[in-house]
Amino acid sequence: MWQQNIFMNTGQTPMVLIDRSARHVSPQILAKVEYLNSSGSHYCRVANTIVDHAEKEKLVESGMTLVDWTNGSSGIALAMAAVTRGYKVLLVVPDRISREKQQLLRALGAEIVITPSDARPGEPRSCVNVAENLVQNLPHAFFTNMYENDLNRQVHRENTGPEIWEQTEGRVTHLFVPVLSGAMISGLGRFMKAKRSEVKVIGVEPEGSVYRELFHTGRAGEASLYELEEAGGLWKSNCWDADVIDDIVQVSDRDAFNCGRELLRNDAIFAGGSSGAVLFASLRAGALLDESAVIVSVLSDYGGYYLSKMYNDEWMKQKGFYRKASSPTDEITAEDVVGLKTRKELIFAHPEHTLSEVFEMMRQHDVSQVPVVSYGTAIGSISENKILSILIENDEAMNSKVVGYMEQSFPVCDAQTTISELSEKLQVSASGVLITLSDGTLQLLTKSDLIEALTQKSLLRQSKNS
Numbered sequence: 223m224w225q226q227n228i229f230m231n232t233g234q235t236p237m238v239l240i241d242r243s244a245r246h247v248s249p250q251i252l253a254k255v256e257y258l259n260s261s262g263s264h265y266c267r268v269a270n271t272i273v274d275h276a277e278k279e280k281l282v283e284s285g286m287t288l289v290d291w292t293n294g295s296s297g298i299a300l301a302m303a304a305v306t307r308g309y310k311v312l313l314v315v316p317d318r319i320s321r322e323k324q325q326l327l328r329a330l331g332a333e334i335v336i337t338p339s340d341a342r343p344g345e346p347r348s349c350v351n352v353a354e355n356l357v358q359n360l361p362h363a364f365f366t367n368m369y370e371n372d373l374n375r376q377v378h379r380e381n382t383g384p385e386i387w388e389q390t391e392g393r394v395t396h397l398f399v400p401v402l403s404g405a406m407i408s409g410l411g412r413f414m415k416a417k418r419s420e421v422k423v424i425g426v427e428p429e430g431s432v433y434r435e436l437f438h439t440g441r442a443g444e445a446s447l448y449e450l451e452e453a454g455g456l457w458k459s460n461c462w463d464a465d466v467i468d469d470i471v472q473v474s475d476r477d478a479f480n481c482g483r484e485l486l487r488n489d490a491i492f493a494g495g496s497s498g499a500v501l502f503a504s505l506r507a508g509a510l511l512d513e514s515a516v517i518v519s520v521l522s523d524y525g526g527y528y529l530s531k532m533y534n535d536e537w538m539k540q541k542g543f544y545r546k547a548s549s550p551t552d553e554i555t556a557e558d559v560v561g562l563k564t565r566k567e568l569i570f571a572h573p574e575h576t577l578s579e580v581f582e583m584m585r586q587h588d589v590s591q592v593p594v595v596s597y598g599t600a601i602g603s604i605s606e607n608k609i610l611s612i613l614i615e616n617d618e619a620m621n622s623k624v625v626g627y628m629e630q631s632f633p634v635c636d637a638q639t640t641i642s643e644l645s646e647k648l649q650v651s652a653s654g655v656l657i658t659l660s661d662g663t664l665q666l667l668t669k670s671d672l673i674e675a676l677t678q679k680s681l682l683r684q685s686k687n688s
Contacts (some may be wrong), residue, residue: 228260229270233288233381235259237389238542240519241482242488247508249396253501257493260522260563263452264406265299265368267377272366273303273371286362287312291349293402293451294323295523296368301330312360314353318340319451327421340447343457370460374405377414381407383413391650394421396517398504399432400453400496401425404462406520411466426469426496426503428454428478432469434461434602449475449531449541452523453496471506473499479532481505483666486525487532494523495532546638553656556644556657557637559675560665568664569596571604573625573671580624581609591653593666594628599658600664631658632666641672648672 225231235258236353244251259266276282286305290297291314293552304311311332315324318339327334335356341348346355357365368374386394397414399407404425411423427433431454435443445456449648476494482498485491493501497519503658504519533539538544569587571580571594584606591605604624612627633647634656646653648669657665 228268229303230364231260231305232266232270232383233259236336237386237518238488238489238491240485240491240501240617241464243485244505244508247505247511248443248513249508249511249517250500250513251504251508252390252394252516252518253491254382254389254518254520255491255493256382256520256522257497257524259299261295261299261302262527262532263295263299264382264520264522265296265377266302267381268368268371268405269296269303269366269376270421271377272371272374273300273307273309276364276366278309282309282327282364284308286310287360288366289313289353289357289360289363290366290368291315291353294319294327294367294527296454297327297332297334298323300328300366300368301327301332304332306328312356312363314349314356316349318449320528322527323451326527326612340589342445369403369405371405373622374403375409375461375463378406379413380408380409383410386410387413387417389484390516390518392571393516394518395515396422396424396504396507396511397520398424398426398500398507398517399520400500400522401427401431402453402455402496404433404458405459405494406522407465407467408461409515410520412462415466421425422468423466424499424503425437426453426508427470427472428499429474431455431472432457434472435464437464437467437470449543450478450495451528452494454500463548468547471503473502475541476545479538479543480545482525482532491521491540492525494522494525494528497521497525498532546636554641555637556635556639556641556655556667557659559641559644559671560637560659562675562678563667563671568593570665571624573623573628575603575624577604577609577612577624577627578620581606581620593632593654593656593664595664600631600634601652602627602631604628605653636657641675644672 236255237567238253240251240253250374256264289308289312297313300310313332314335316339317336337352357363405659407425414421428448428450430446430448432442432445442458478495478499500519504517569592571592573596594602632654637659654666654668
């Protein structure tokens with residue numbers, strides 16, 4: 223059977239069990255894969271509904287131009303809806319949206335106007351202001367206003383929400399939703415609370431967005447720039463309905479992008495950055511819940527729109543987001559080992575310290591070796607055995623600076639180095655490995671730290687299996 227147009231396939235997106243990525247948590251984690259709508263996002267539902275309504279109300283007619291501002295996905299959905307009906311499309315986009323989105327918009331025949339991402343709401347050069355000015359000055363133009371349109375909320379209340387309820391057989395206990403304008407979470411929240419008030423509805427946004435503070439204090443927070451494109455807001459939306467929301471949580475760009483990348487590698491789900499943020503928040507919450515919880519994560523954006531960004535290793539490295547892929551054998555990382563250490567403070571010597579001062583430092587902290595660090599960089603190391611051998615040859619050297627006697631520096635690894643790689647480093651005569659953490663600080667790991675971590679991990683697995 224054929225369909226009248228591509229929008230006949232909108233909705234009824236699959237609900238998929240996240241298996242490998244969620245193997246460490248007790249609850250079921252289910253993904254509502256909204257990016258499998260025909261436009262690559264949940265906005266396919268919204269665009270078609272808004273244009274249908276505008277036609278029924280005689281607000282648009284053949285030859286008119288549909289105008290809106292967009293982070294990309296809503297504009298793609300609108301352009302697809304316009305193509306099938308013969309309308310022109312003019313979209314205002316921030317300059318940070320991916321190259322893929324811009325190229326697809328142009329391929330669909332949309333005209334785009336690019337504005338600076340750092341323009342604040344109310345500024346003449348901001349996306350919203352430029353779009354509104356274009357509508358006022360263009361003949362035969364209609365402002366679809368997808369983000370603020372109440373039909374946006376209505377679609378999710380009447381369609382997406384019932385789908386989630388049916389697909390989980392009403393067992394959903396926690397619903398995690400990306401927050402951009404607040405329309406989707408408000409619509410879904412309204413439906414869920416009407417079905418069962420105990421369902422927890424949690425919004426997910428990037429660090430720098432305003433909604434978490436708005437939710438907790440009633441005042442929009444101070445906005446700052448972030449890289450996520452399909453989540454986060456710089457001001458309060460008219461669609462915002464805090465009464466049906468239980469919490470708003472924030473996820474860093476780095477965690478969002480890396481979680482999305484791991485989701486592709488582990489579960490073959492090709493989602494975007496906001497989906498990565500939602501899954502990260504779901505997994506973080508799942509670690510504190512038991513097996514009775516059923517968590518639904520709304521994955522709303524398509525990974526193919528970010529091949530030049532979150533799926534590009536060089537871009538990730540330039541932005542400081544890159545993290546080595548998790549081991550398929552579920553190895554713990556240097557970061558995990560550091561987290562299990564009782565002592566979190568790194569004991570180290572400066573080049574100007576004397577051997578006497580360094581020896582006293584070792585004695586007080588009960589360590590047998592320390593790195594020598596200058597301006598945050600490891601330049602060498604010194605051990606008790608080395609100091610002893612020096613003093614046997616020259617007991618007056620105790621007041622000499624350690625920089626003249628230090629040994630080779632410990633190997634330096636990043637926080638995502640696996641325990642197998644750390645072990646290899648330590649086997650090659652190294653007595654310790656320095657780990658660079660995400661905040662730039664250093665930690666020293668030894669063989670005994672690795673053994674302790676492996677022992678604790680084994681006990682953890684036994685308790686989970688019992």
